Amino acid sequence: xAERVTIAQVAEEAGVSAMxxxxxxxxxxxxxxxxxxxxxxxxxxxxxxxxxxxxxxxAGRTGLIGLVALDLTSQYGxxxxxxxxxxxxxAERELLVNAxxxxxxxxxxxxxxxxxxxxxxxxxxxxxxEDKTVELLRRRNLPCVIIDPRRLDVALPRLxxxxxxxxxxxxxxxxxxxxxxxAYIRGEEDLESTALRYQxxxxxxxxxxxxxxxxxxxxxxxxxxxxxxxxxxxxxxxRPTAIVAGADLMALGAVDAARANGLDVPTDFSVVGFDxxxxxxxxxxxxTTVRQPLHDMGQKAARALLSLIDGQxxxxxxxxxxxxLVVRNSTxxxxxxxxxxx
Amino acid sequence: xAERVTIAQVAEEAGVSAMxxxxxxxxxxxxxxxxxxxxxxxxxxxxxxxxxxxxxxxAGRTGLIGLVALDLTSQYGxxxxxxxxxxxxxAERELLVNAxxxxxxxxxxxxxxxxxxxxxxxxxxxxxxEDKTVELLRRRNLPCVIIDPRRLDVALPRLxxxxxxxxxxxxxxxxxxxxxxxAYIRGEEDLESTALRYQxxxxxxxxxxxxxxxxxxxxxxxxxxxxxxxxxxxxxxxRPTAIVAGADLMALGAVDAARANGLDVPTDFSVVGFDxxxxxxxxxxxxTTVRQPLHDMGQKAARALLSLIDGQxxxxxxxxxxxxLVVRNSTxxxxxxxxxxx
DNA sequence: CTGTTAGCGCTTTCAA
DNA sequence: TTGAAAGCGCTAACAG
Numbered sequence: 001x002a003e004r005v006t007i008a009q010v011a012e013e014a015g016v017s018a019m020x021x022x023x024x025x026x027x028x029x030x031x032x033x034x035x036x037x038x039x040x041x042x043x044x045x046x047x048x049x050x051x052x053x054x055x056x057x058x059a060g061r062t063g064l065i066g067l068v069a070l071d072l073t074s075q076y077g078x079x080x081x082x083x084x085x086x087x088x089x090x091a092e093r094e095l096l097v098n099a100x101x102x103x104x105x106x107x108x109x110x111x112x113x114x115x116x117x118x119x120x121x122x123x124x125x126x127x128x129x130e131d132k133t134v135e136l137l138r139r140r141n142l143p144c145v146i147i148d149p150r151r152l153d154v155a156l157p158r159l160x161x162x163x164x165x166x167x168x169x170x171x172x173x174x175x176x177x178x179x180x181x182x183a184y185i186r187g188e189e190d191l192e193s194t195a196l197r198y199q200x201x202x203x204x205x206x207x208x209x210x211x212x213x214x215x216x217x218x219x220x221x222x223x224x225x226x227x228x229x230x231x232x233x234x235x236x237x238x239r240p241t242a243i244v245a246g247a248d249l250m251a252l253g254a255v256d257a258a259r260a261n262g263l264d265v266p267t268d269f270s271v272v273g274f275d276x277x278x279x280x281x282x283x284x285x286x287x288t289t290v291r292q293p294l295h296d297m298g299q300k301a302a303r304a305l306l307s308l309i310d311g312q313x314x315x316x317x318x319x320x321x322x323x324x325l326v327v328r329n330s331t332x333x334x335x336x337x338x339x340x341x342x
Numbered sequence: 343x344a345e346r347v348t349i350a351q352v353a354e355e356a357g358v359s360a361m362x363x364x365x366x367x368x369x370x371x372x373x374x375x376x377x378x379x380x381x382x383x384x385x386x387x388x389x390x391x392x393x394x395x396x397x398x399x400x401a402g403r404t405g406l407i408g409l410v411a412l413d414l415t416s417q418y419g420x421x422x423x424x425x426x427x428x429x430x431x432x433a434e435r436e437l438l439v440n441a442x443x444x445x446x447x448x449x450x451x452x453x454x455x456x457x458x459x460x461x462x463x464x465x466x467x468x469x470x471x472e473d474k475t476v477e478l479l480r481r482r483n484l485p486c487v488i489i490d491p492r493r494l495d496v497a498l499p500r501l502x503x504x505x506x507x508x509x510x511x512x513x514x515x516x517x518x519x520x521x522x523x524x525a526y527i528r529g530e531e532d533l534e535s536t537a538l539r540y541q542x543x544x545x546x547x548x549x550x551x552x553x554x555x556x557x558x559x560x561x562x563x564x565x566x567x568x569x570x571x572x573x574x575x576x577x578x579x580x581r582p583t584a585i586v587a588g589a590d591l592m593a594l595g596a597v598d599a600a601r602a603n604g605l606d607v608p609t610d611f612s613v614v615g616f617d618x619x620x621x622x623x624x625x626x627x628x629x630t631t632v633r634q635p636l637h638d639m640g641q642k643a644a645r646a647l648l649s650l651i652d653g654q655x656x657x658x659x660x661x662x663x664x665x666x667l668v669v670r671n672s673t674x675x676x677x678x679x680x681x682x683x684x
Numbered sequence: 685c686t687g688t689t690a691g692c693g694c695t696t697t698c699a700a
Numbered sequence: 701t702t703g704a705a706a707g708c709g710c711t712a713a714c715a716g
């Protein structure tokens with residue numbers, strides 16, 4: 001449908017060779033001012049734009065970066081995406097997002113597809129990374145950086161967050177406030193981060209001389225809905241004074257569950273999340289949570305990928321970024337505790 | 343970096359011509375079982391994948407659809423995106439998302455870029471559409487469908503929602519519950535939908551014999567934060583019994599503002615939103631709102647674009663979809679009103 | 685059933 | 701300063 005104006009047409013119309021048009025359009029030297037002006041004028045008049053396929057075919061590269069995400073429907077991936085986009089904006093590269101929408105099988109297909117010369121490199125957010133996908137990336141020698149891998153044993157350049165210490169931080173905050181009956185909501189079991197965060201929780205408790213009551217620990221997918229339901233159950237059955245959730249959405253569900261059970265947050269009940277999604281701040285009262293520097297992660301990963309594409313070796317194959325406790329208004333000393341939180 | 347295996351290498355290794363390899367790889371008839379097997383085996387062993395640039399150059403099409411959005415950071419655009427993705431999944435076409443991140447100037451660039459033969463057609467979500475962008479789409483004759491245009495006077499195929507009747511519906515709901523002092527929070531002023539929704543609000547009020555108090559009408563961007571702040575002000579200064587917001591995020595801000603001012607929702611104060619984002623259901627209490635069929639809109643727009651690409655004329659240049667009132671728990675009769683909401 | 689030719693639109697190389 | 705030739709990797713059209 002779209003009528004294409006080719007370089008040949010411009011050349012003919014301007015009375016020069018295609019080569020000259022090419023040079024002028026690319027700002028190459030070696031063309032008289034007069035020719036340059038004429039060519040520019042004709043190109044504009046005809047609405048000529050170089051065809052990317054032809055150019056890529058010739059150049060063997062595309063200037064495009066592909067981003068593959070299992071699920072781009074949460075703010076989590078989007079914050080990372082923004083970081084990537086910001087970093088790439090200054091690098092004359094375009095970003096193509098090719099999401100897979102909760103379909104692990106398609107993940108390999110996406111890599112397959114992007115790796116056929118469509119992009120120069122790939123970023124993946126929290127990919128499943130089945131063995132054959134890794135194998136594919138290997139064989140094609142396609143530059144790639146994994147952000148927040150689900151499995152840590154994958155031998156590809158990757159960037160993850162310090163889940164263990166992050167969760168120790170969040171748990172310690174509640175302990176410092178005087179809580180002892182602290183419940184924990186785990187995230188999805190197929191992520192190693194779920195185990196690491198839980199480990200951080202456990203260690204923080206143990207080091208404070210507190211026992212981890214197994215009945216106060218529950219599993220959940222990462223959703224608000226499941227967080228609400230699970231927290232509701234924990235609260236009615238076991239009466240903890242606080243909950244730590246492995247992700248903000250679940251924490252927000254827990255806040256509302258407490259409310260639905262007639263508890264005021266934070267006066268009667270405290271909640272700590274993990275992520276620091278925009279929603280954590282945009283809620284009343286603000287959610288105390290462990291911040292992952294999502295935007296930073298996107299930037300760092302993009303920068304690493306650009307080095308790889310330039311043929312440089314990365315200093316470290318496994319990059320890690322730290323976390324930070326963000327105290328808002330979902331946490332306070334437990335009811336009946338006189339202290340103001342030392 | 344990525345070492346490319348070409349069709350020629352496969353042909354040589356398999357002892358056949360490139361043409362035969364091409365035919366086998368594309369499942370074309372006319373190749374003996376024996377040859378077919380040998381070629382397939384060699385291709386797999388060498389890790390051969392057809393180069394998309396070359397293929398596109400030859401074919402003059404790419405099988406790709408571009409999606410341009412000013413801002414993909416809200417669930418609004420993402421829900422539409424899912425609809426688009428679902429529709430395209432069954433059409434052997436890939437979706438490339440190329441977001442512009444709140445930078446109106448880049449919108450034209452994105453179209454420019456995608457229109458250089460990278461994609462066969464473009465979908466735009468709530469674009470600014472400066473005149474030169476429209477002109478560009480025209481000249482390139484690039485198939486395009488606009489979803490939720492900011493201006494309604496653009497002569498391009500487009501899909502919008504019935505904002506006017508939707509807001510009448512939402513307002514009427516509060517009127518039916520017995521509210522008379524209803525505040526209204528407008529969205530951004532550069533969208534025609536903002537004016538249309540407000541018109542719907544006004545007409546619903548007038549037809550019920552209620553006066554629209556100008557002091558109860560405020561402007562806002564579409565954010566939670568602004569909704570919170572604005573609602574807070576309206577509540578303290580003018581004591582309405584309900585608020586209608588031109589978007590869910592603002593409505594959620596209003597719910598929390600009511601709470602922050604010691605009012606219970608919905609007992610003391612009612613809130614109605616517009617959109618029905620996932621958050622509207624995932625909050626406590628659920629938000630009563632006017633539903634835009636976002637997923638549907640994405641599907642419809644994608645389907646229309648595919649027809650255009652196939653060279654068909656659209657039946658209507660301006661498609662419109664309806665809305666629906668979703669009653670949850672953020673609305674009730676005003677305090678002091680004995681009825682249960684007839 | 686298989687191979688040869690030609691060309692998609694562009695740019696690198698080299699010659700004029 | 702400009703242009704001609706060649707080829708990037710693939711496939712439609714035709715020939716064998």
